[in-house]
Amino acid sequence: MDISERFLGRPWDALALFSGGLDSILAIKVLQEQGLKVLGLHYVSPFFGKPHLLDHWRRTYGIEALPVDVRRPYLDMLAAPDHGYGKHMNPCVDCKILMLRHARGLLERFGAKFLVSGEVLGQRPMSQRADTLNLIRKGAGVVDLLLRPLSAQKLGPTPMEESGLVDRALLPGIWGRGRRGQLDLAAHFGITDIPTPAGGCRLAEAEPAARYLPIITGLADPRPEDFHLSGLARQYWAGPYWLSIGRNERANDALEAACQPGDLRFRLKDVTGPLALGRQYAPRTPSADFSPQQWPDAVLADAASFAASYSPRARAEAEAGRTVTVLLLRGDSVTELAITPARQTPLGWAEPKPSALNAWKKRKP
Ligand code: SF4
Structure with missing residues (x-):
């Protein structure tokens, strides 16, 4: 009823x-x-x-x-x-x-x-x-x-x-x-x-509003699930590429549950670490330079390195000279990526800042 x-x-x-x-x-x-x-x-x-x-x-x-x-x-x-x-x-x-x-x-x-x-x-x-x-x-x-x-x-x-x-x-x-x-x-x-x-x-709070900004401005058709995702885990953007990284086991579970068709999951093989979720989406402004709807290989490798840097075990493995492997899960397919954990990567992942929201509002006509 x-x-x-x-x-x-x-x-x-x-x-x-x-x-x-x-x-x-x-x-x-x-x-x-x-x-x-x-x-x-x-x-x-x-x-x-x-x-x-x-x-x-x-x-x-x-x-x-x-x-x-x-x-x-x-x-x-x-x-x-x-x-x-x-x-x-x-x-x-x-x-x-x-x-x-x-x-x-x-x-x-x-x-x-x-x-x-x-x-x-x-x-x-x-x-x-x-x-x-x-x-x-x-x-x-x-x-x-x-x-x-x-x-x-x-x-x-x-x-x-x-x-x-x-x-x-x-x-x-x-x-x-x-x-x-x-x-x-x-x-x-x-x-x-x-x-x-x-x-x-x-919407009336600084931190959540800052996290919503790239979703509202970047996605062609933002859905409720997108805003929900932004509240579940650490949020990082590198240009149009969007990565959420679990802070703890609970957040990892929440990310797993929030996974949608088309999402990418990055999970460390053999060592413990956070789950990272890359959301692929149709952009509001399509560009020949970026494809957030289908991440290129270089972006996948960059995101895997960055996500792995949040695992102390993965960092220790790399410092000891051993290979770190990230499993990339796309639907039912699994790909292994050999990476070096790195907090600073060529793409430069960064958290959304409240100051960006103010700057955007000033620019708006
Ligand atoms: S936008 Fe938020 S704070 Fe403003 S009236 Fe609506 S619910 Fe209330």
Whole structure:
């Protein structure tokens, strides 16, 4: 059964964007307090979403929520968001527009009359200024449908308040960057399990955002699996060639599990060491000089040497004058490569740096 069917046929008054953060919890609680039935929509992308916590949220806060997968449209938007990025790679304005537009399309299905979001006026520099809140409402086509209950007293009345469906007098007027208003409201509802302020969006964090940049800019058609891979192991790029190297056994297992058709695996023969995974992909900008979709022999040998340098045993073998062999696994085929472990190789593998993200954003028109 489609999970959403569990929530159909019930008398929902509203659908709410529900991240599981405190603001989204409170936005629903203040409406529940008025006797309104609100269904949370928990959006899931490669960068945010914790659908495994849905039961926890129901038990802890009395909030029912439905997971909503927006991976594909999110990736399509992320490469070129109309309203640009925030501090890192977070396209907050376009992200909100995408989710609200999607939620608007679900209203009829759930028999709900309006939408709710936990945005607080003035809380975030990019996406929660008054002008941006308006831009988001208009961009998503929800001008007369969206209620932001936490800041209601600071915003103009909505049709839902004017019609008496929602009692405006009972709504708060929280604004600004502090959390005092939210914490007081949480105490009012007896909420003691307060989620941490960090929203859990990896696009808004420096390190993950830096790792996403070469994927977004380099791959013709980035998939959720590509972003997932970037979080599993050490990440190295040499021009368009992408190599992930396990830090420990757990990461090696995760890499093995993340292996896709077309991927290359480098594993040391006879000595212990990390698993390395080379992802072959169609590039966004094809070039006669590079073939990331099919690594040339020189690149394979270079990657094998570099990956082997993360094995102390392999380095010791080489220092003792013995041959080090790397097994190159491509699907069912296995090739042996005799290499010398080397941290510095002709290709010059390097980790993605947050500074590259800033430079890229400056160059963008
Ligand atoms: S922080 Fe992430 S999830 Fe939140 S609005 Fe921005 S892009 Fe969207």
